[in-house]
Structures are given as structure tokens and as C-alpha cells.
Amino acid sequence: MTSTTSELKVSAFLAYKSIAKGNKGTTLLTILIMALAFVNLMFMSSLFTGMIDASENQVIETLYSNIVIEPKDDETYIMNPDSILKKVDSVPGVLGTSAQYVTASTITYEEKSGAWAVRSANPDDEIMVSSVHEMMIAGDYLSKYDRGEIIIGKEVAGGHGGSLEHLSLGGVVVGDTVEVAFKNGVKREYRVKGIFDTNFIQSNQLAYITEKEMESVLGTSDMASQILVKTKGKGGEDKYVEQFIMLGVHEDVKTWSVYAGIIAMITQSFDAINTLISVIGFFVAGITTFIVIYVSTVSKRRQMGILRAIGIKESIIVRSYVFQAIFYALCGCVSGLIVMFAILVPYYTTHPLIFPMGDVTLVIEQKNTITRGLGLISAAMIAGFIPSWRAVRETILDAIWGD
Amino acid sequence: MMERDGQDTIIATRNLSRTYIMGTMQVPALKRVTLNIRRAEFAAIMGKSGSGKSTLLHQLGLLDTPTEGEITIDGVEISGLSESERTRFRLEKFGYVFQEYAILPELTALENVYLPAMALGLSRDECARSGMDALEKVGLAERADHRPREMSGGEQQRVAIARALINEPKILFADEPTANLDNASSKQILELFRALNRDTGQTILMVTHELEDADTVDRVIWLADGEVVAREG
Numbered sequence: 001m002t003s004t005t006s007e008l009k010v011s012a013f014l015a016y017k018s019i020a021k022g023n024k025g026t027t028l029l030t031i032l033i034m035a036l037a038f039v040n041l042m043f044m045s046s047l048f049t050g051m052i053d054a055s056e057n058q059v060i061e062t063l064y065s066n067i068v069i070e071p072k073d074d075e076t077y078i079m080n081p082d083s084i085l086k087k088v089d090s091v092p093g094v095l096g097t098s099a100q101y102v103t104a105s106t107i108t109y110e111e112k113s114g115a116w117a118v119r120s121a122n123p124d125d126e127i128m129v130s131s132v133h134e135m136m137i138a139g140d141y142l143s144k145y146d147r148g149e150i151i152i153g154k155e156v157a158g159g160h161g162g163s164l165e166h167l168s169l170g171g172v173v174v175g176d177t178v179e180v181a182f183k184n185g186v187k188r189e190y191r192v193k194g195i196f197d198t199n200f201i202q203s204n205q206l207a208y209i210t211e212k213e214m215e216s217v218l219g220t221s222d223m224a225s226q227i228l229v230k231t232k233g234k235g236g237e238d239k240y241v242e243q244f245i246m247l248g249v250h251e252d253v254k255t256w257s258v259y260a261g262i263i264a265m266i267t268q269s270f271d272a273i274n275t276l277i278s279v280i281g282f283f284v285a286g287i288t289t290f291i292v293i294y295v296s297t298v299s300k301r302r303q304m305g306i307l308r309a310i311g312i313k314e315s316i317i318v319r320s321y322v323f324q325a326i327f328y329a330l331c332g333c334v335s336g337l338i339v340m341f342a343i344l345v346p347y348y349t350t351h352p353l354i355f356p357m358g359d360v361t362l363v364i365e366q367k368n369t370i371t372r373g374l375g376l377i378s379a380a381m382i383a384g385f386i387p388s389w390r391a392v393r394e395t396i397l398d399a400i401w402g403d
Numbered sequence: 404m405m406e407r408d409g410q411d412t413i414i415a416t417r418n419l420s421r422t423y424i425m426g427t428m429q430v431p432a433l434k435r436v437t438l439n440i441r442r443a444e445f446a447a448i449m450g451k452s453g454s455g456k457s458t459l460l461h462q463l464g465l466l467d468t469p470t471e472g473e474i475t476i477d478g479v480e481i482s483g484l485s486e487s488e489r490t491r492f493r494l495e496k497f498g499y500v501f502q503e504y505a506i507l508p509e510l511t512a513l514e515n516v517y518l519p520a521m522a523l524g525l526s527r528d529e530c531a532r533s534g535m536d537a538l539e540k541v542g543l544a545e546r547a548d549h550r551p552r553e554m555s556g557g558e559q560q561r562v563a564i565a566r567a568l569i570n571e572p573k574i575l576f577a578d579e580p581t582a583n584l585d586n587a588s589s590k591q592i593l594e595l596f597r598a599l600n601r602d603t604g605q606t607i608l609m610v611t612h613e614l615e616d617a618d619t620v621d622r623v624i625w626l627a628d629g630e631v632v633a634r635e636g
């Protein structure tokens with residue numbers, strides 16, 4: 001066993017000398033290419049992570065909050081939502097709750113009309129679970145006692161360059177009156193109080209009226225179509241769901257991720273692209289290392305023969321090349337990370353990329369970094385191993401005196 | 404008589420042959436060579452170019468595998484050794500000096516010298532110490548930190564000799580160690596070998612074609628056409 005450590009020492013010594021006393025230009029160029037390969041891997045995956053992160057945040061911030069409580073399967077409404085709210089609010093980490101009615105409607109303005117969902121909101125509660133009130137691009141958010149007023153998303157209003165402009169009302173502005181035909185047959189006119197733009201196509205297709213107004217339309221009281229629950233942070237929702245159920249919430253409790261079907265689709269196609277790009281990145285890194293190590297073994301053919309002649313084991317020699325490859329890959333990863341953290345992440349934080357799912361910045365995940373880094377190092381190890389292993393297959397005499 | 408031979412003999416070959424195969428041609432470079440080298444002997448292998456001197460040295464130094472025949476070194480039958488045992492054997496028991504100064508350009512003189520000791524598992528301090536001792540023996544202690552390109556051919560060859568000596572080999576093999584050197588350097592190297600053999604009883608097997616070397620050594624093994632012959636060819 002001690003022979004193994006001393007063998008490692010000899011390999012490390014040879015690798016170190018080869019790098020330290022070898023051609024600096026080659027070393028720097030190799031590290032540069034490895035760094036580029038790593039940045040490429042990291043950039044794409046952190047951009048995708050950023051896009052997914054942005055989409056998830058949009059779903060939570062503007063659509064469903066962290067947790068949604070819905071009526072049991074065969075019921076339209078949650079009865080007596082206050083008792084549920086009381087239970088849910090008692091759980092530590094719950095930051096806000098909002099009971100909403102949701103109903104289908106047809107909204108008409110002049111010649112144009114379309115089908116959109118109208119939600120009710122009690123503004124005091126709603127601002128605790130959603131950020132829509134911070135995203136008004138015209139007019140104001142609802143106030144508690146508003147009755148004849150509605151706020152609508154930019155895809156409903158039209159005229160703000162939305163992706164679904166052709167389906168919109170074609171340019172409603174604040175102060176205009178729209179007619180809303182609710183699913184239950186009730187028809188009312190509302191003054192547009194505000195228009196919001198969440199940067200997220202799904203939440204931009206909603207309209208909101210106050211709870212009081214909705215109850216008078218539906219003829220209900222003390223009921224809800226859904227209860228949105230805001231919890232501390234993202235990702236720990238399942239634990240809250242368990243606690244709610246333990247506290248006796250018998251309704252259908254789901255986390256935001258159940259609703260994030262589009263995200264799942266986006267994630268899947270991203271994952272495919274991401275994997276492809278990663279594989280290409282690993283190949284670039286691997287081939288670079290292969291060429292560098294190959295050239296080195298060719299130019300040191302005779303030296304390798306001499307080392308073997310004087311009794312240095314082949315495995316020691318091969319390992320010295322693998323160590324060199326690891327060194328290149330590690331330096332590449334470190335310089336790549338420096339470029340990411342010192343240049344790219346700050347740049348995209350101040351200049352986010354605008355996507356339909358919102359403003360996207362680079363999100364570097366530890367797990368991604370580690371797998372990409374390890375992938376790069378593994379590719380380099382294999383690429384360092386193959387040429388050096390092949391080189392020591394040659395007979396000693398051929399290596400030293402052959403041509 | 405046989406008994407005494409067995410104790411004194413460090414290398415023994417029986418019917419050692421090496422035939423190179425070039426396409427359909429067979430080139431017999433060594434033909435049934437049987438010889439003994441005694442412990443503490445300074446022997447030279449001489450003969451015309453192409454007579455098989457290097458080939459013989461490579462077989463005895465375990466750098467090549469004979470086509471036929473037996474080699475026993477230090478009581479060990481070589482054909483029974485695996486590739487890695489042969490490598491270990493070379494590291495522990497042999498020292499080599501080649502015609503070209505075969506030292507690594509990236510290492511200093513001292514590092515070149517102690518590399519085989521490092522491979523044996525010696526600590527850095529031990530390596531440095533015995534490396535300096537070996538450099539001392541070849542008279543290059545003050546060049547310890549020089550890289551090969553900063554040294555003359557003769558100095559590089561002495562570094563190679565110091566490296567060959569570091570693990571206190573049983574046998575020192577040298578294939579025309581002075582062929583690339585001027586007269587003065589050649590003489591220095593030969594005297595070094597002579598002194599090593601005289602003072603420490605180092606067994607040395609050296610290929611040479613300098614006729615004057617024949618006077619310095621204990622014995623000359625003459626080769627002609629791959630066979631051991633009685634006298635100069």
C-alpha cells in the first residue's frame with residue numbers, strides 16, 4: 001500500500017514538472033479552451049435554470065402562490081373558507097392567504113370580445129399572496145370597496161404588444177367601460193380601473209374584481225373557488241401541505257408545481273437541449289485534452305521509454321498524464337467559474353434577458369456546477385488516459401530507438 | 404568448482420538467442436550465447452558494428468525478451484518474471500547508461516538523479532540526500548540545480564551515471580556511454596567506471612568499441628555475428 005502512495009507521488013512529481021517546466025503557452029491555451037468549454041456548459045445550464053426559475057416564480061408570484069386549496073372533487077365551492085383560513089394561518093411559515101372566486105366570463109369592448117377567467121380578490125388579503133398589485137402599467141389596483149370597477153391583464157386589454165394581441169380587446173385604456181358576461185348569465189358593466197403586466201402570459205390573461213362585487217354577481221357568501229396560500233420560500237411546500245391536512249383541511253391541497261404544466265414542458269425540452277449542449281461541451285474539452293496529451297506523448301516518446309527502462313512503472317507514467325489532464329480541467333473549471341461569477345452573472349443581473357416567462361437572469365445551481373465540473377474532469381481524465389496508455393503499449397526499445 | 408561459480412556468478416545465460424523478424428526475413432542478432440559474468444566484474448562487450456552487442460545488453464538488462472534461451476540474474480530465472488516484476492527488477496537491481504544522454508529535460512540534475520529513488524518510495528529528504536551523494540560520486544554536486552540544457556554532454560552523461568547508481572544497483576549497464584563525447588570526457592567517464600568498480604565492487608557491463616578501453620576492463624566478451632568468439636574480430 002505504501003508503494004501506491006509513493007507511486008502517486010512520482011506521478012504527481014512528473015506531472016508537476018511537465019506543466020511547470022513545459023511550454024507555458026500551451027498550458028495557458030489549454031486552460032483557456034477548458035475554461036471556455038466550462039463557461040459554455042455553465043452558461044447554457046444556468047440560463048435554462050434561470051428561465052425555469054423565472055417561470056416558477058411567475059406562477060407563484062402572479063398565478064397560484066405557493067399552495068392552492070380547492071374544493072373536494074364533486075363540489076364547486078369551498079364552504080366556510082374562514083375556518084380553513086384560520087387553520088392554515090396558524091401554521092408557522094405561512095405568510096398570507098387569500099380566498100378567491102374564479103369564474104369564466106366573456107368580456108366585451110366595442111366590437112371585440114373574448115373569453116377570460118375573472119377572479120375575485122379581497123385586496124388586503126390578495127396583496128399578501130400575489131405581486132400583481134405591484135405590476136400595474138396603467139391606472140390603479142383594486143380597493144376594498146370598489147364595486148363597478150375591474151382590473152385586467154395586458155393580454156385582455158390589448159394595445160401593449162402582448163403575444164395574444166389578436167385575441168385581446170384591442171386597446172382598452174383605463175377609464176373605458178367593458179361589459180362582462182359571467183358564466184351564470186349575469187351581465188354587468190365595469191369601468192377599467194387598472195391594467196397590469198406581469199411579464200407572464202398566463203397571468204396577463206386574468207381580470208380581477210373585488211370579493212364583494214363577485215359575491216353579488218354569483219349570489220354567494222362565505223364561499224371560495226380556491227384559497228391561495230403564500231409560504232416562506234420556494235421548494236418546501238410539501239411539508240406545509242402535510243401540516244394542513246393534519247390540521248384537518250379536508251379540501252384538495254396542491255402545490256403550485258401541479259399547475260406548472262407549461263414549466264414542466266419547458267423544463268423537458270430544455271433538459272434535452274441542455275444535455276445535448278453538455279455532451280458537446282464535454283467532447284470539446286475531451287478532444288482538446290486528448291490532442292494536448294497526445295502531442296505531449298509523441299514528443300516525449302523517447303523520454304517515456306527511458307523512464308520505463310530505468311524501472312518506472314507504466315501506470316506511474318500514464319497517471320502522470322492523467323494528472324496533467326486533471327490539472328488542465330480543474331484550472332479550466334476554476335477560471336470558468338471566475339468568469340461566470342465575476343462577469344456573466346453580474347452582467348445579466350443588471351441586464352436581464354426578456355422572455356415571455358419574465359425577466360431571466362443566470363441562476364447557477366451548485367448541483368449543476370458540480371456535475372458539469374465533474375463531467376469536464378472525467379472527460380479530461382479519459383482523454384489524458386487514452387494517448388498515454390497507448391504510448392506505453394509500445395516496446396521500450398521501440399520507444400527509445402524506434403522511428 | 405561448479406559450486407563456487409554459482410556463488411560468484413551474477414549473470415548467467417544459456418543458449419541465448421534473439422532473432423528479429425522483419426517481414427518474411429529473419430535476422431538472427433544473437434545466436435546461442437552462453438556466458439557468465441562474475442560479481443564485481445568490469446566486463447566490456449566488443450565487436451564490429453552489427454555484431455549484436457546492443458542486442459545482448461538489452462537481453463541482459465531486461466529491456467527486451469530473448470527468442471530462446473535462459474538468463475539467470477542474481478539467482479533469479481528471468482523468464483519466470485511478469486512484466487511488472489521485470490520493471491521492479493530493473494528499478495531495484497539495475498542501473499543504465501545509454502549512449503545518448505537520456506535524462507529528462509524538465510528536471511534538474513538532482514531531480515533526474517533521485518527519480519528512481521523516489522519510485523522506490525524514499526522520502527523527499529532521503530532522495531535529496533542520496534541524490535547529492537550520487538552527484539558527488541560523479542563530481543557534479545555543484546551542478547545539482549542545473550537543468551540538462553545548461554550542461555555539457557559529458558556532464559549530462561555523468562548525471563545519467565549518478566541516476567544509474569542511486570538505487571545501488573547490482574549491475575550497471577552501459578551501451579557505448581562515451582561514443583558521443585570528446586576524448587577528455589570519455590576518459591573521465593571510463594575512469595569513473597574503473598573507480599566505481601575498484602572502490603565499491605560495482606559490477607559493470609559495458610558495450611564499447613574503443614579498443615583502448617579493453618585495457619581498462621577486467622574482461623572483454625567478443626562478439627561476431629551474434630556469437631561469442633574467443634578473440635578480437
Ligand SMILES: Nc1ncnc2c1ncn2[C@@H]1O[C@H](COP(=O)(O)OP(=O)(O)OP(=O)(O)O)[C@@H](O)[C@H]1O
Pocket residue numbers: 423424425430431432450451452453454455456457458459612
Ligand atoms: N529492431 C531490430 N529489428 C531488426 N533488426 C535489428 C533490430 N535491432 C538490431 N537489429 C539487427 O541485429 C543485428 C545486431 O544489432 P545490434 O544493434 O545489436 O548491433 P551492435 O553490435 O550494437 O552494433 P553497433 O555497434 O552499430 O551499435 C544487426 O544486424 C541489426 O541490423
Ligand SMILES: [Mg+2]
Pocket residue numbers: 456457458
Ligand atoms: Mg549498438
